[in-house]
Amino acid sequence: MTRKAWMITRIGMKQLFKDPLYMMFFLAMPVMMSWLMGFLPREAAGLATSGVMVMFVGLTLITSAGTILEERQQGTWTRLLAAPVAPWEVFSGFFAKSFLMGWIQAGLLILAGRYLFALPWRVQSAALFLVLAAYILAMSSLGLFLAGFLKTLPQVQMVSTGIVMIGTMLGGVFFPANTKSPVMAAIAKISPQGWAARALSDLLAGRAAAVNPAPLLWLFGLGLVFLTLGICRMGRERG
Amino acid sequence: MAFIEVCGIYKSFGRIEALREVGFTVEKGEILGLLGPNGAGKTTALSIMTGLLRPDRGDISIEGCSVRRNPRAVKGSLGLVPQEAALYGRLSARENLNFWGMMYGLAGRPLRARVDEVLELVGLASRAHEPVARYSGGMKRRLNIAAGILHHPAILILDEPTVGVDPQSRSHIFTTIQDLNRAGTTVIYTSHYMEEVELLCERVVILDRGRVVAFGRIADLVGLAGEAQELEITAAGIPPDLPAKLCGLPGVERVLPREGGLSILTGAAEETLAAAFALFTGAGAAVSRIEIRRPNLETLFMKITGRSLRD
Numbered sequence: 266m267t268r269k270a271w272m273i274t275r276i277g278m279k280q281l282f283k284d285p286l287y288m289m290f291f292l293a294m295p296v297m298m299s300w301l302m303g304f305l306p307r308e309a310a311g312l313a314t315s316g317v318m319v320m321f322v323g324l325t326l327i328t329s330a331g332t333i334l335e336e337r338q339q340g341t342w343t344r345l346l347a348a349p350v351a352p353w354e355v356f357s358g359f360f361a362k363s364f365l366m367g368w369i370q371a372g373l374l375i376l377a378g379r380y381l382f383a384l385p386w387r388v389q390s391a392a393l394f395l396v397l398a399a400y401i402l403a404m405s406s407l408g409l410f411l412a413g414f415l416k417t418l419p420q421v422q423m424v425s426t427g428i429v430m431i432g433t434m435l436g437g438v439f440f441p442a443n444t445k446s447p448v449m450a451a452i453a454k455i456s457p458q459g460w461a462a463r464a465l466s467d468l469l470a471g472r473a474a475a476v477n478p479a480p481l482l483w484l485f486g487l488g489l490v491f492l493t494l495g496i497c498r499m500g501r502e503r504g
Numbered sequence: 505m506a507f508i509e510v511c512g513i514y515k516s517f518g519r520i521e522a523l524r525e526v527g528f529t530v531e532k533g534e535i536l537g538l539l540g541p542n543g544a545g546k547t548t549a550l551s552i553m554t555g556l557l558r559p560d561r562g563d564i565s566i567e568g569c570s571v572r573r574n575p576r577a578v579k580g581s582l583g584l585v586p587q588e589a590a591l592y593g594r595l596s597a598r599e600n601l602n603f604w605g606m607m608y609g610l611a612g613r614p615l616r617a618r619v620d621e622v623l624e625l626v627g628l629a630s631r632a633h634e635p636v637a638r639y640s641g642g643m644k645r646r647l648n649i650a651a652g653i654l655h656h657p658a659i660l661i662l663d664e665p666t667v668g669v670d671p672q673s674r675s676h677i678f679t680t681i682q683d684l685n686r687a688g689t690t691v692i693y694t695s696h697y698m699e700e701v702e703l704l705c706e707r708v709v710i711l712d713r714g715r716v717v718a719f720g721r722i723a724d725l726v727g728l729a730g731e732a733q734e735l736e737i738t739a740a741g742i743p744p745d746l747p748a749k750l751c752g753l754p755g756v757e758r759v760l761p762r763e764g765g766l767s768i769l770t771g772a773a774e775e776t777l778a779a780a781f782a783l784f785t786g787a788g789a790a791v792s793r794i795e796i797r798r799p800n801l802e803t804l805f806m807k808i809t810g811r812s813l814r815d
Contacts, residue, residue: 276603339588339591346555
């Protein structure tokens with residue numbers, strides 16, 4: 266990562282941290298939801314807590330498409346492309362911002378869950394790290410891919426809410442997916458949220474499901490596909 | 505060879521031809537005006553010049569380097585001041601300038617010193633730590649210019665930098681541009697305000713519907729307008745057939761509708777005025793204001809295109 270790309274990452278994060286409303290949604294609301302989920306019976310709490318993390322991290326990362334649109338609307342995108350900065354530097358700067366924000370949010374939820382609400386997260390677990398890395402990669406890439414196609418902030422809101430809600434509700438994040446319905450079974454099969462939530466709740470329950478490479482491969486695969494498509498799309502912008 | 509050569513640029517967006525074989529040159533150290541009504545193609549021309557858009561045909565060379573073939577090579581020597589204040593509202597002026605300076609390769613102490621310098625230049629040093637969102641429109645415009653000149657660009661491109669700006673900030677912007685030009689910066693200044701271009705520039709390119717309709721020294725171009733003067737009459741209750749009647753008056757070349765009245769391009773202002781006034785009052789129109797303008801770029805534009813720059 267170049268210095269310019271890192272500066273794009275930093276300025277993006279700085280702006281988000283200076284937005285009180287965003288911070289409330291980004292940190293306070295998911296922490297509060299995790300806390301409430303902690304009151305559920307132990308087995309249900311595991312699924313619900315990992316569901317909260319998957320839902321909020323997913324929403325944060327997909328709506329990061331909106332920050333690129335905001336840049337376009339305020340003209341900073343034009344100024345950025347008019348500067349001697351390569352398109353891949355711009356892309357990697359935005360991707361790194363999204364990726365880091367995902368980690369910050371997930372990390373905070375794990376720490377809050379473990380040390381404030383006594384949820385059984387194994388912070389040092391390599392499996393936990395791998396599942397989160399794969400999920401954050403998949404959703405960050407999806408967010409940046411969408412930024413290349415969506416033209417307005419209402420479009421971002423609609424599409425990202427749709428993807429997160431459908432993937433979360435029907436993907437078996439908060440309750441087991443209804444495998445009798447072929448539609449729901451298909452959604453549960455492709456939804457990154459479903460894969461991530463199942464792997465995380467298995468980890469919470471003490472089952473090292475992430476050793477099973479299928480969820481990781483699916484999430485990493487999705488991430489790489491969207492990342493490649495996003496880079497191709499951005500490469501078409503002048504640099 | 506000219507400092508900047510724009511050769512036969514053609515650009516379309518679907519069926520819309522934004523630029524049609526546009527060509528002009530810019531000499532080193534001059535302030536060139538790019539004038540035209542809204543939608544004339546000024547911003548498209550600038551976007552091609554800065555490498556943001558690729559022309560369908562033609563090329564622009566800057567000091568012999570092709571923008572089409574090597575856009576990144578010329579970007580470092582260009583300073584772009586976009587039409588909208590392209591700044592991060594939640595961050596302070598200093599944070600914004602630090603960021604844009606780094607995008608142009610500045611860093612460390614030279615960057616900090618340059619940020620201080622440009623903040624002084626645009627008169628924002630005392631409010632450098634405030635979030636930009638709290639700035640007035642004029643202050644944002646000044647900061648927008650500051651961000652475009654941080655890296656000492658050889659060419660400064662300003663896209664309508666005074667739109668929606670208060671008179672004090674406008675005057676500050678003009679002084680800044682003139683100071684930069686005196687220090688050796690070549691400036692390309694786009695506007696649809698003729699008065700601004702006449703004040704700042706010696707040469708001008710006039711664009712209309714994607715074509716260059718006039719290019720040269722302002723004094724020479726105004727000469728092309730001949731003796732034609734613009735008679736602007738503001739009146740209420742103008743009947744629809746009045747423009748046609750006015751066209752029949754001796755010396756009248758064109759009659760154009762204006763907000764609240766009519767503009768008459770005439771070679772004999774005094775004679776036309778008396779006859780036109782009689783026609784207005786005879787038709788029952790209540791005349792509230794009459795203004796006679798000497799030949800200027802607006803007159804030339806009207807004469808060439810039959811439309812107003814303010815359309």
